[in-house]
Amino acid sequence: MRRKECLMNHRLTSSLIVIAALAGIVSSAFAQQKPPARGIVNVTGQLYRAQNDNHYTVFLVTPEGIIMSDPINRDFSRWLKAEFATRFKVPVRYLLYTHKDWDHASGGAVFADTAEFVGHANMRAGVALPPGTPALPADAVKMDANRNGLIERSEATGATSERFDLFDENRNGILSAAELIRGPVNDVYLPSTTFRDRHTVTLGGKRVIMVHLGAAHTDDSSALYFPDERAVFSADVMQIKRLPQNITPTVGAYIDALRTILSLDFDHAATGHALMGTRKDAAMSLQYLEDLSTGVAAGIGAGRSLAEIQKTLMLDAYKSFERWDTHRTVHIAQVYQLLKGTPRSGATPTN
């Protein structure tokens, strides 16, 4: 009896271990596919900011409908559309793109039944296949095991594998160099209305002004200005208490873009990533770029090497900013190479 009980206990213990192990596997599987962090917060008046994990968009509710910015992706857009239906009971009338990048501009088709889509005139070309027969990008060459200059589905790894169908423009299961350079933009719904410099949308007694930001980040980057709400929205170009990702194509283009934003009369600075802030915060972002630019130029003028400038130009005023520890030296290198006229290296991923 004792032995049997012991055996039973042993069996019970083994079963519990198996169950615990299975639960661990299941919960880690769930952890990998956990639903994105989503939410809506009020900015001011009828202007709101909506979140999908690390990406944010904004929308303005009027009695005649909603004016929204980036759709981010299809799942998020479906979620947002359902939220609009229950909370505001008016349809989206305008969808205004900040820029062409797939991680901000995908999923708009969800609103195509009611919305007019507006983007900068360069957006269409930005999501089209590049002309000619370009060579495979360096990171794709590593994937090209059979060296045929194409990436078959079985060769794709990492983000290329994950987003394969978004890259595959002609949906033939093979990625050409042109498709890879174009980017994973298959789910970007093209704007039917485009503009060059500024474009004003009016609805339900409200105005939103789209302002082209020049060449910073992408050549179609635009800010959205809400004059009645005294708010501005910019994805990727403006950052709050956070260093930008790559300063492309030049630090000058970034400085011009931030100056364009600061030429608007606003109090609320809403961004496509991370924190929101105030006009003062936006001005700090511009100040960082100016300090970076003049600091590197002074270093070069004093005959310092890149490594020396990276060691001495601490940009301490921005020490509390997100990415200061990882991006400061990269930015110094980007500006140094620009001023010296040498090719860029050490670039960080976009966003």
Ligand SMILES: [Zn+2]
């Ligand atoms: Zn981004």
